[in-house]
Amino acid sequence: MEHNRAILVVDDDPTIIKACERVLKSEGYSIDSATNGQAAINILQDKDYDLVITDLKMPEVSGIDLIKWVRSSKPQTGIVIITGYPSQETIKDALDLGIIDYLPKPFSPALLTEVVDKAITYISSTTLPDKPSEEQEITAKTKDLERIISENRSKPGSLIPVLQQAQELIGYLPPSVQRHIASGLNMPVSEVHSVVSFYSFFTMKPKGKxxxxxxxxxxxxxxxxxxxxxxxxxxxxxxxxxxxxxxxxxxxxxxxxxxxxxxxxxxxxxxxxxxxxxxxxxxxxxxxx
Ligand code: FES
Structure with a gap:
């Protein structure tokens, strides 16, 4: 499979880097690596990547600092984090910064491929419109979606209830619905997407019976x-x-x-x-x- 998609893997553990290289190269991705946050920044200054996969705990420039740098200097680059300690606080910090997804350590090759494929699909979908049939289906339900948003807008923590009701209404949460909800609740699309990716009960694709x-x-x-x-x-x-x-x-x-x-x-x-x-x-x- 030829992706022509460039990914930078950042981790101070060489075995993680090797595993990512082996699995993702075989899937057709082009992979570079760095063993700390500063080295990653140096590489990113010279080359653009579609995705950065980074550990959070690294000496000197931490994963969170690297994410902040990528957000301000390369906002078009997607970010996936690797976390050995699924501390809700750290994941929350990263989610607030607009990461696409996370990989809990240890992860299987299948999970790595799944998370990376989903992240790359998401990056492409934010620049591409939904398919025409999807658009028509969603347009038909726009009024109901508007009602859900306005009923919840002033309530604290309104995002998850809105997403749940939107998914009940449409069946899934494609990028256009996420954009609609983000603008209705006055929050960044990346934040909405982070929540949709984080909880397994949300889906971005239509489902069968x-x-x-x-x-x-x-x-x-x-x-x-x-x-x-x-x-x-x-x-x-x-x-x-x-x-x-x-x-x-x-x-x-x-x-x-x-x-x-x-x-x-x-x-x-x-x-x-x-x-x-x-x-x-x-x-x-x-x-x-
Ligand atoms: S790993 Fe499969 S149910 Fe927990």
Missing amino acids: HNVRVCLGTACYVKRAEEILQKLRETLNIDVGEVTKDKKFSLESVRCLGACGLAPVVVVDTETYGSIDPVKTSEILKAYE
Whole structure:
């Protein structure tokens, strides 16, 4: 796959850099690396990148300082953070600065690819309009969306309830809806997008009648969840984030469904299936035909 997309990976742990290089190069991305924030700034002064993936805890220039620098000097560059300590405070600081997504350490190759692909899609979607059919569908519901925004505008913490109601109304939260909500609530689009990416119950893509979610969190990954995902791709003939032609199924991968004791886990709509394997997965789908 040829992406022609340039990514800078910044981490003081060389094993993380090596892992990112190996996985992302095989996906067709062009990768450079830096082992601290200052070195990253030096590289960024000479070259533009589509995405910077950075650790938060680094000596001297920290990840947060690097993010602030990128935000002011290279605002078109997307940012994904790597965090070993999912401290809500640090993630919140980064979210406030408009990061696109985060990678919890340790992460699987599948999760790395998924997060990077999503971030690159997001970067492209902020410069491209939605598809015409999507636009028509959303325009038809603009009045209802306006009502949701104005009913919540003056309430504290209105963003999440607005996003939930907008998703109920439209079924998903494409970039145009995120832009609409951002301007209605008078906040940056990056902040709205950060929240949409952060919570797994929000989706940016339309869903099928039945939504199939495969957990690629660590506990499921070590029990070969990736083979299950591959089997589902083949059976449904779609990739992650897509809907089957008959609109019956959509396929998603998620990080942790909170049922690690049952790993590997697949959830269809609200039904959880644990300790499954590729063969059982195909059997499960038949119940939804
Ligand atoms: S890692 Fe899969 S449910 Fe937690």
